[in-house]
Amino acid sequence: MSTGTLIAVIVAVVVVLIIVAAAVGMLVRRRRLRRDFGDEYDRVVEEQGGRAAADSELRQRQRRHDELELRELSPEVRQRYADEWRGVQERFVDRPEGAVGEADTLVIRLMRERGYPTDGYEQQVQDLSVEHSRTLQHYRTAHAVNQRSQGGGATTEELRGAMVHYRALFDDLLGSGATGGASLRDRE
Numbered sequence: 692m693s694t695g696t697l698i699a700v701i702v703a704v705v706v707v708l709i710i711v712a713a714a715v716g717m718l719v720r721r722r723r724l725r726r727d728f729g730d731e732y733d734r735v736v737e738e739q740g741g742r743a744a745a746d747s748e749l750r751q752r753q754r755r756h757d758e759l760e761l762r763e764l765s766p767e768v769r770q771r772y773a774d775e776w777r778g779v780q781e782r783f784v785d786r787p788e789g790a791v792g793e794a795d796t797l798v799i800r801l802m803r804e805r806g807y808p809t810d811g812y813e814q815q816v817q818d819l820s821v822e823h824s825r826t827l828q829h830y831r832t833a834h835a836v837n838q839r840s841q842g843g844g845a846t847t848e849e850l851r852g853a854m855v856h857y858r859a860l861f862d863d864l865l866g867s868g869a870t871g872g873a874s875l876r877d878r879e
Contacts, residue, residue, distance in 0.1 A: 717746075724749050728875075731824045749820075756821035761806040769865055772801055776861060781856065787850040788840045794857040797838045798830070801864050826863040829856035 721742065725732045735744040764772070764815055775797055783790035803809045807818050812834060821829050833856035839845040845853070 720750075721746055727753075727824065728820060729824045731827055732822045752817050752821050756818060759806055759818065761810070761822075762804070764804065764866060768804065772797070772804075772861075772865055776858070780858075783851070783854055787847055788843075788845070791833075791837050791840055791845075791850050791853045791857070794854055794861070797862070798857055798861055801861065805864060809835065823860065823863050826860045829859040833857040833860070 710743070724746055730736070732745065732749065735748055736742055739745045739748055776794075779790050779793045779797060782793065799809050799815070802815065807815065809815060816827065816831065819830065833853040836845050836849050836853035836856075840850060840853075
């Protein structure tokens with residue numbers, strides 16, 4: 692075998708190895724994104740029209756999230772928010788639509804206190820998707836009901852569901868795992 696042929700074979704093998712390494716790296720990154728984002732990954736794939744575009748979008752979200760100055764809450768602040776949540780929940784009995792609006796406002800205030808930007812709903816969802824993907828659909832569902840309720844288009848059962856959905860994200864953001872007190876269903 693001549694030196695030129697040997698070099699050509701070596702170059703071909705190196706190129707194939709580089710291609711395989713790049714493909715494996717892409718699959719590992721994609722698997723990590725699927726694990727980290729859960730159902731949000733599939734939603735973004737559909738929204739973006741493909742996996743490559745979704746991967747890029749989700750990596751961009753991660754980079755933005757890494758730049759945020761997120762804060763843990765002190766036990767006192769956590770307790771204050773938990774107390775506020777209980778108050779909102781108690782007002783649900785007499786004013787379901789108002790309580791759902793208050794729950795939305797309280798969640799946004801909690802996001803702000805933790806260091807999340809609260810400039811717009813879509814950006815909020817994107818920022819939350821990095822660290823709170825498992826409760827993100829709860830937020831989407833609750834927000835949609837809250838929007839409908841402002842026009843009088845939500846039933847009491849939908850409003851009750853919205854409170855449960857808001858609470859899931861609220862607990863996740865609060866970081867305590869529970870707000871204490873009875874749930875809406877427990878009160879009935």
